[in-house]
Amino acid sequence: MSIDTLGARAADDLRTAVSLVDVESAVADTLTRRRPVTTRATTAAVAIAVLVLVLGWAGSRVLDEEHPAPPLQAPNEVVGNQLSVPVELTVPDGWRAARDTASVVLLPDDGSNRSITLVGQPVRVYEPPAYQVRPLREDLAVWTTTRRDLLVSDRFGFDGPDFAWTGTEMELALRPGIASAPLVPLPGGYDPLSITDADRTYLWDVIYFTDSPPLLVASRSDASDDTELKEARNALLQSLQFQPPPSQE
Amino acid sequence: MWAFERHHGVTQAEGVRVDHLDEPPTPGREAAAELPDVMSLTTLFRREYPGLVVVAWGLTGSRETAEDIAQEAMLSLHRRWERGDRIDQPAAYVRRACANLAASGVRRRMVEARALLRIGVPQGSTSGLDEGTEVFWAEVRRLPRRQAQAVALFYGYGMSVAELAETLDVSPGTAKTHLHRGRQALAARLDTTADEEVQ
Numbered sequence: 001m002s003i004d005t006l007g008a009r010a011a012d013d014l015r016t017a018v019s020l021v022d023v024e025s026a027v028a029d030t031l032t033r034r035r036p037v038t039t040r041a042t043t044a045a046v047a048i049a050v051l052v053l054v055l056g057w058a059g060s061r062v063l064d065e066e067h068p069a070p071p072l073q074a075p076n077e078v079v080g081n082q083l084s085v086p087v088e089l090t091v092p093d094g095w096r097a098a099r100d101t102a103s104v105v106l107l108p109d110d111g112s113n114r115s116i117t118l119v120g121q122p123v124r125v126y127e128p129p130a131y132q133v134r135p136l137r138e139d140l141a142v143w144t145t146t147r148r149d150l151l152v153s154d155r156f157g158f159d160g161p162d163f164a165w166t167g168t169e170m171e172l173a174l175r176p177g178i179a180s181a182p183l184v185p186l187p188g189g190y191d192p193l194s195i196t197d198a199d200r201t202y203l204w205d206v207i208y209f210t211d212s213p214p215l216l217v218a219s220r221s222d223a224s225d226d227t228e229l230k231e232a233r234n235a236l237l238q239s240l241q242f243q244p245p246p247s248q249e
Numbered sequence: 250m251w252a253f254e255r256h257h258g259v260t261q262a263e264g265v266r267v268d269h270l271d272e273p274p275t276p277g278r279e280a281a282a283e284l285p286d287v288m289s290l291t292t293l294f295r296r297e298y299p300g301l302v303v304v305a306w307g308l309t310g311s312r313e314t315a316e317d318i319a320q321e322a323m324l325s326l327h328r329r330w331e332r333g334d335r336i337d338q339p340a341a342y343v344r345r346a347c348a349n350l351a352a353s354g355v356r357r358r359m360v361e362a363r364a365l366l367r368i369g370v371p372q373g374s375t376s377g378l379d380e381g382t383e384v385f386w387a388e389v390r391r392l393p394r395r396q397a398q399a400v401a402l403f404y405g406y407g408m409s410v411a412e413l414a415e416t417l418d419v420s421p422g423t424a425k426t427h428l429h430r431g432r433q434a435l436a437a438r439l440d441t442t443a444d445e446e447v448q
Binding site for chain 2: 001003008009011013024
């Protein structure tokens with residue numbers, strides 16, 4: 001039996017399970033979920049306000065030196081992700097924040113699969129704005145930090161690795177079974193990391209300078225998309241008018 | 250050229266088209282019809298819903314998640330329409346949105362958790378699907394993301410390469426490559442054969 005026969009049968013099996021009743025029910029349900037444009041801004045504002053309140057609560061513990069907030073705790077499946085620096089999140093336009101059981105998730109309004117997760121609980125408040133997120137395309141976002149000693153815990157996709165950045169060192173927290181292989185370290189602070197998980201290779205670009213705010217460009221690609229994603233990444237970096245630090249000119 | 254470009258060793262691949270799944274329609278293309286009304290949305294949804302659920306179900310492994318994703322894909326289209334965006338190919342748009350949402354693992358976790366709570370399904374419940382179907386889609390989910398999307402859309406809708414390229418908003422060559430590699434990988438893992446390359 002060929003793969004096409006298997007595939008057609010597998011699709012038919014799923015399609016058969018979707019009844020006409022399911023379709024009509026879904027149509028009705030979807031129509032009731034439509035939100036007028038005028039309410040989206042309110043919804044986003046509420047989400048941001050809730051997020052700020054939550055972060056503010058967490059941050060108030062940091063400001064109280066007598067009762068310091070606990071360090072950021074990683075999910076159980078991540079190894080060695082102890083982080084101790086605070087961060088404040090600024091939700092960018094076109095995104096909304098949602099609270100998962102152990103993380104804060106940014107989801108784009110356009111339904112694309114660009115999602116950004118801040119892993120760990122609680123997230124402590126930092127001086128605003130600690131960093132900004134610029135979503136660019138699927139699986140590609142730019143994190144610009146204003147301070148070097150920031151917590152950035154980012155995850156792209158369910159199977160991606162978790163990592164954390166603290167100061168000048170990157171602590172790579174990986175799930176068991178995932179290997180990491182730093183590529184050639186470059187002078188000037190450009191350090192691409194290649195992380196392999198089964199059949200997928202995740203390519204992370206970490207760019208930092210000694211005397212400048214670090215720039216983290218995180219992207220995920222598999223081998224077949226590598227060329228296209230490299231093109232997008234290069235275009236991104238060029239669009240940022242990336243300049244080497246003064247000491248290297 | 251800055252130092253990182255030399256050291257990075259990146260070369261420009263000629264003819265490679267970068268995917269921008271959320272780009273607005275290319276200028277010069279025919280303008281879309283007037284803003285669709287609820288009836289148009291309903292008609293489109295009725296026609297597309299089964300296929301959307303199939304694709305999302307195959308890519309996520311969860312029917313409840315797939316149903317939610319199918320609705321979210323339609324809502325995404327509706328929001329674009331409300332904003333006045335021109336969507337030349339609404340069917341291709343929702344199929345692409347569905348494939349993207351399904352590939353987003355974070356969202357999958359969140360939606361599935363809500364769905365499970367909503368319907369009270371205990372952990373470990375079975376889908377009732379044939380074992381061969383379960384195995385097939387499980388292997389699809391192990392594929393690299395783009396290959397998984399291409400395979401799910403190809404079998405879910407019975408698309409041609411041209412239709413797949415339009416849905417994924419990539420060149421036909423890129424669509425063909427994703428599909429070919431996905432089918433080859435599946436055939437190897439499932440110990441079967443891949444028919445002639447799809448045209």
